[in-house]
Amino acid sequence: MKRKNRLSKAAYVEGILAGDRLVLSRAITLVESTNQADLALADEVLSDVLPHTGKAMRVGITGVPGVGKSTFIEAFGSHLTSNGQQLAVLTIDPSSQKTKGSILGDKTRMEELARDPNAFIRPSASGSTLGGVSNKTREVMLLCEAAGFDVILIETVGVGQSETLVHGMVDFFLLLMLAGAGDELQGIKKGIMEMAHAVVINKADGDNLKPAKRAKVEYQNALHLFPADPSGWVPQVKICSARDKTGIAEVWEMMQKHSEQVTTNGFLQSNRQAQQLSWFKENVQELLGSKFYRSEQVKAELEILTQKVKAGEVPALKAAHQLVDVFFGG
């Protein structure tokens, strides 16, 4: 965002609270900027809209590429908006950093939703954890909530680290899968299945319907063996066809049930508070780390020490002490 395109703080805040999509978009760009002045203004805008956040249902959705996330979001989103809900879709696509290709592909797959006045689709820069632009999806989510969206859907690919990030910012985490797991599952990261509030088996259509039903039973049995969720929620398994738009309403009903349960038993609030605090701590660690790893001396020493640790010449702990001493001039 060029400086001359920056609005005043009041203009951002008023525009967001009025649900003005254009202002919201520009506020998101501001939050995702790397310019210090932009970020300072973004901080203030966020502070001002903060009291107006927290009312949306926050949903994360993940799955390997090709499982049908975009198609599912198109079907699910249209179901929601036709039920009078306002929906924001944020996508974190690590691959988009380089090519931007998949986002374009997604836009064509979410054609209906992209034209829907009650939907708002926005790809989110995936960012990096160390030394670079950090991921701002959480801040973007808050802006969208302040703008009045009822449901925020955050999509990510289940093969990297972003799904842990997303799990840490949503109320409901959905894993989209395919029947005949073997091959397709290779890509999913370990630990993701256990984080899911629901496993939804997509492409349950045509010849795939029977295997999908069988897989549903298998996953149901498997999830029963998992540790219980602290919220008291028992992970569900559903089947759907994003293409044929079957099973979509059931997924939405399940989410509403979950929402009711965690609102009633107080878990929603305590969980969000805990998420907020760990997000604070993570940001501190990241800011510290980014100051640290930006130092030229640290960079030079890091390269040397990494080689030595790899070769087994220096114990990791000693190497860490040496690197930190370089920074603090000890």
Next chain:
Amino acid sequence: MKRKNRLSKAAYVEGILAGDRLVLSRAITLVESTNQADLALADEVLSDVLPHTGKAMRVGITGVPGVGKSTFIEAFGSHLTSNGQQLAVLTIDPSSQKTKGSILGDKTRMEELARDPNAFIRPSASGSTLGGVSNKTREVMLLCEAAGFDVILIETVGVGQSETLVHGMVDFFLLLMLAGAGDELQGIKKGIMEMAHAVVINKADGDNLKPAKRAKVEYQNALHLFPADPSGWVPQVKICSARDKTGIAEVWEMMQKHSEQVTTNGFLQSNRQAQQLSWFKENVQELLGSKFYRSEQVKAELEILTQKVKAGEVPALKAAHQLVDVFFGG
């Protein structure tokens, strides 16, 4: 450790490499010390023995309290030593920080092993991640390897964060469970099942044998649905009775098979290198964080900001900036 009890570097190194248990014990105490001079010496000792590490099989074992970890280790350990193996058992017990009670309890449950000249049992201070003494189990493991142990068994309780720590330092991660999961599983942390190379169902004796066999089939089916391990290893499910010492040999055979597989396909080496590097990075983060959170100004501001973030008065990101600015005087 009092200063006067400190040995010379050469005495530590020679003693460790000669397999002298008394010197090993004192070196471990040195590594776990909070005294700066001790730690500097410990760093040097570690550096010197480093070329003699890496030859042991590193095994992690976890499970909820009462599942039978200590009893299992007694049976498993005796099986190993009677087969000519030298075994070191390190236990990380978060509860022991306060009471030290459970360690005592363990000692009585590992009576045979405690008297076994080929076994070495050592509780490891669980440490804390921020601002305190950090966990030194990895360094202790290296000392034990240099002292010539063939197998290092690291025990922890599967209800906190230590099992992720342990998973990050071993070659084989074993989850001990009970049949009739429901109740007992409540305590296990999410994500642990997916990290396990094997689930071993203990107390498969008496009336429990049948349910254990049934549980074995269930878990086998469930683990098949999990994402594949990058090593190519397929998680196994076994049953055993630590009390009756049945099924113990099978567990050991399984571990040997795993060891063979990952040695042959090169995963062992690449995994250990990756573990080493992330341990280096984690130590850097921890040292940075500990310098940071020890600052009096940071402490004071942290308290205020935590309340504000909790109350939703300040966005987490802004709070993080403020806290970091306090430290760097920005």
